[in-house]
Amino acid sequence: MLQKAIARLSACNQTHLIDHLNALAPEAQAALAEQIAELDFSVLEAENAGGTRGCFAPLYATTLAEIAQNRERFTAAGLEAIRAGKVGAVMLAGGQGTRLGFDKPKGTFNVGLTHELYIFECLIRNLLDVAQAAGVPVPLFIMTSIDNYGDTRAFFEAHDYFGYDRNFVWFYQQEQLPATDTEGRLLLAAPDRIATAPNGNGGWYASMEKAGMRSVLREKGIEWLNVFAMDNVLQRIADPCFVGAVIESGMTSGAKVVAKAAPEEKVGVLCLEDGRPSIVEYYEMTEEMRTRREPDGKLSYNYGVILNYLFRVDKLDETLQVPLPLHRAFKKLNYMDKTGAVISPEKPNAYKYETLALDMVKLQSDCLAYEVDRFREFAPIKNKSGVDSVDTARELLRRNGVLL
Numbered sequence: 286m287l288q289k290a291i292a293r294l295s296a297c298n299q300t301h302l303i304d305h306l307n308a309l310a311p312e313a314q315a316a317l318a319e320q321i322a323e324l325d326f327s328v329l330e331a332e333n334a335g336g337t338r339g340c341f342a343p344l345y346a347t348t349l350a351e352i353a354q355n356r357e358r359f360t361a362a363g364l365e366a367i368r369a370g371k372v373g374a375v376m377l378a379g380g381q382g383t384r385l386g387f388d389k390p391k392g393t394f395n396v397g398l399t400h401e402l403y404i405f406e407c408l409i410r411n412l413l414d415v416a417q418a419a420g421v422p423v424p425l426f427i428m429t430s431i432d433n434y435g436d437t438r439a440f441f442e443a444h445d446y447f448g449y450d451r452n453f454v455w456f457y458q459q460e461q462l463p464a465t466d467t468e469g470r471l472l473l474a475a476p477d478r479i480a481t482a483p484n485g486n487g488g489w490y491a492s493m494e495k496a497g498m499r500s501v502l503r504e505k506g507i508e509w510l511n512v513f514a515m516d517n518v519l520q521r522i523a524d525p526c527f528v529g530a531v532i533e534s535g536m537t538s539g540a541k542v543v544a545k546a547a548p549e550e551k552v553g554v555l556c557l558e559d560g561r562p563s564i565v566e567y568y569e570m571t572e573e574m575r576t577r578r579e580p581d582g583k584l585s586y587n588y589g590v591i592l593n594y595l596f597r598v599d600k601l602d603e604t605l606q607v608p609l610p611l612h613r614a615f616k617k618l619n620y621m622d623k624t625g626a627v628i629s630p631e632k633p634n635a636y637k638y639e640t641l642a643l644d645m646v647k648l649q650s651d652c653l654a655y656e657v658d659r660f661r662e663f664a665p666i667k668n669k670s671g672v673d674s675v676d677t678a679r680e681l682l683r684r685n686g687v688l689l
């Protein structure tokens with residue numbers, strides 16, 4: 286085992302760990318060697334995604350006005366599908382929330398001021414509205430990281446699932462990938478452990494399959510999955526109108542989008558890439574793309590994604606084996622330095638490697654861009670202060686009549 290681990294480290298240009306490995310006591314040495322044998326080191330060779338992109342074109346969106354005109358019909362169709370048990374929801378809760386700098390699962394953060402109101406609670410309340418309208422609970426799958434699994438489950442238990450039917454909630458874990466420093470070297474988290482981080486939100490369906498959740502989907506007859514980020518406290522989950530609109534469109538996926546506040550807003554925009562639905566990141570857009578307008582005056586690349594997608598399960602199955610591109614994100618990561626001290630850095634210090642849920646859109650043949658009002662449905666909590674922070678989310682919750 287030790288020799289194999291040394292050979293693997295050499296093959297991957299990670300020789301800086303060999304002396305450390307050799308110097309360890311037998312038990313710690315065995316633990317580290319075992320981890321080295323098991324970890325997916327493909328990230329060490331991976332090119333950062335996004336290098337070569339295809340030909341972009343604008344994608345038409347179903348606008349707020351069009352949705353308002355058809356609201357009743359879409360909602361009825363969505364409720365019918367939900368009642369028939371065909372719609373499930375997947376909460377992406379495996380992130381580390383490093384920007385917020387909260388050391389527990391982000392969903393357990395209290396946004397309340399005069400009373401307790403947790404991020405998870407906001408989401409469950411929104412889902413309860415749908416369950417009530419449909420007369421049945423929506424099956425909810427919660428993806429956590431390995432690290433926050435126990436705390437997340439315990440939190441739901443301690444709060445009695447915020448009134449949701451616990452028989453309709455499943456937790457599962459995503460995988461980890463090694464992280465590296467700026468030189469591409471693996472970091473240690475402890476003497477006997479290489480530092481790893483959750484592998485991004487793009488692996489949510491593959492992890493569902495590994496965790497045996499597809500049998501639940503089959504048993505329950507779930508045909509659609511609404512996957513969403515847990516850090517948007519106004520996220521409307523399994524929104525019947527959205528579900529109905531996507532089903533009626535005949536498309537195999539849908540994405541909730543918001544009109545950009547300004548051409549330079551830093552959001553990924555839903556568009557076409559080589560004729561397929563795709564998301565172009567703000568930093569990938571040329572000046573021409575950013576400012577181009579349609580005859581009606583709207584930006585051509587106008588609709589930003591909010592990490593709320595609806596996918597058809599049979600189509601997800603078809604794409605299970607297709608590898609997603611790996612993205613490198615520069616973030617804060619605790620690590621052990623040469624003296625053996627564990628450092629919690631103040632600033633980003635390491636690259637984490639992630640696949641992204643937005644890359645799954647490109648694997649679909651089509652995607653309904655469904656516009657929502659950002660002031661009603663988009664209040665992400667990413668940062669401690671400033672843009673997309675606890676303060677901005679509180680303000681938006683207030684505007685929507687939520688008592689803080």
Ligand code: UTP
Nearest residue numbers: 377378379380381382383384483485486514515
């Ligand atoms: P973010 O991209 O904001 O990442 O996640 P993050 O890790 O939560 O936060 P920072 O960047 O460190 O501050 C968007 C959504 O995807 C989930 C998050 O929980 C959030 O709902 N996510 C992210 C996962 O489920 N797994 C991951 O590996 C990463």
